[in-house]
Amino acid sequence: MTSTPNLRQNFPPNLKFIETPRPVIDETREVLTSLAQSPPRLSPKYFYDSRGSELFEGITELPEYYLTRAEAEIFDRHLDDIAKALGEGDIIIEPGSGNCSKVQPLLERAMPRAFVPIDIAGDFLLEAAANTAMAHPDLAVTAIAADFTQNWAFTENIPQGRRIVFYPGSTLGNFDPAAQRDFIGQLAKVVGTQGGILLGVDLHKDSAVLQRAYDDASGITAEFNRNMLAVVNARTGSNFEPNNWQHQARYNSKMRRIEMELVAQSAQSVTIGTQTLTFAPGAVIRTEHSHKFTLDNIEDLATAGGMVVTHHWLDSQSQFCLALMQTA
Numbered sequence: 079m080t081s082t083p084n085l086r087q088n089f090p091p092n093l094k095f096i097e098t099p100r101p102v103i104d105e106t107r108e109v110l111t112s113l114a115q116s117p118p119r120l121s122p123k124y125f126y127d128s129r130g131s132e133l134f135e136g137i138t139e140l141p142e143y144y145l146t147r148a149e150a151e152i153f154d155r156h157l158d159d160i161a162k163a164l165g166e167g168d169i170i171i172e173p174g175s176g177n178c179s180k181v182q183p184l185l186e187r188a189m190p191r192a193f194v195p196i197d198i199a200g201d202f203l204l205e206a207a208a209n210t211a212m213a214h215p216d217l218a219v220t221a222i223a224a225d226f227t228q229n230w231a232f233t234e235n236i237p238q239g240r241r242i243v244f245y246p247g248s249t250l251g252n253f254d255p256a257a258q259r260d261f262i263g264q265l266a267k268v269v270g271t272q273g274g275i276l277l278g279v280d281l282h283k284d285s286a287v288l289q290r291a292y293d294d295a296s297g298i299t300a301e302f303n304r305n306m307l308a309v310v311n312a313r314t315g316s317n318f319e320p321n322n323w324q325h326q327a328r329y330n331s332k333m334r335r336i337e338m339e340l341v342a343q344s345a346q347s348v349t350i351g352t353q354t355l356t357f358a359p360g361a362v363i364r365t366e367h368s369h370k371f372t373l374d375n376i377e378d379l380a381t382a383g384g385m386v387v388t389h390h391w392l393d394s395q396s397q398f399c400l401a402l403m404q405t406a
């Protein structure tokens with residue numbers, strides 16, 4: 079993403095930026111609670127500070143990471159149909175909007191009245207939202223820096239009108255299945271009975287292809303994984319040493335998910351809040367699940383939101399699916 083200087087002073091006139099306060103003490107407790115699980119876990123939301131967001135941008139360009147290209151191909155092939163299915167003049171809301179690149183074709187073709195990117199990485203969000211506002215001067219952009227795993231009070235800032243949530247990138251797969259259904263239920267409430275959810279998810283496929291996508295030869299995914307420890311240090315004051323941990327990604331075909339972990343390379347002692355945790359050599363911290371989907375799963379998710387899948391589109395190799403869910 080290109081740098082936009084002095085954004086906090088020089089907002090484009092069509093951009094509103096809303097920062098919700100970050101609950102510092104809760105995050106320390108949250109980290110300790112998830113590290114006490116078996117296996118110890120950290121939430122994938124801790125991947126993302128500005129560095130993590132940049133590393134993720136790098137991942138999307140890797141030859142092994144087919145997901146972004148497959149999703150982009152769906153937009154290339156079916157954009158007219160997608161825009162027709164959405165209709166004009168909507169409010170497009172994108173939770174976990176990252177660099178806002180995937181929504182650009184929709185903004186151009188579906189011509190929404192407003193765009194609401196929401197992301198936990200506030201500085202990165204501001205830059206991406208400002209670039210979007212400048213590229214689309216007639217579009218009202220309301221960017222909200224918020225953690226959508228906390229509470230959804232921030233939705234009161236979303237303009238009224240027919241709302242479409244755009245949730246691409248298979249980010250839904252980072253939630254475990256029960257949480258996926260809860261999240262879709264939450265999104266269904268945000269859009270109401272007139273709106274819809276445009277969901278991009280990665281489909282179940284050959285495990286070697288999946289594994290390569292999360293363990294690339296150039297090591298960018300490894301760096302992204304280790305950066306989580308630096309983010310946890312910054313948010314909680316802990317003293318993880320990221321370089322003492324090694325990246326590992328394996329496909330669990332029974333659970334249909336990639337399991338990404340950090341493996342201690344030597345004995346570690348880490349202080350978080352008032353506690354000191356010890357990790358033996360070889361100890362693992364699970365950092366991400368990336369669940370893979372079937373078309374039946376997508377129907378079940380729609381049902382969880384009181385919706386049905388009214389349209390779906392695939393890439394030419396049927397690797398990825400974009401589905402539109404609406405109230406029946």
Ligand SMILES: C[S@@+](CC[C@H](N)C(=O)[O-])C[C@H]1O[C@@H](n2cnc3c(N)ncnc32)[C@H](O)[C@@H]1O
Pocket residue numbers: 122123126131134138173174175176177180196197198199224225226227246247248249
């Ligand atoms: C996998 S990236 C996807 C980015 C983009 N939508 C795409 O598909 O390329 C996930 C995005 O969600 C954001 N995110 C992760 N957890 C979040 C949370 N709990 N609340 C808000 N945003 C979150 C990250 O900062 C990141 O930009």
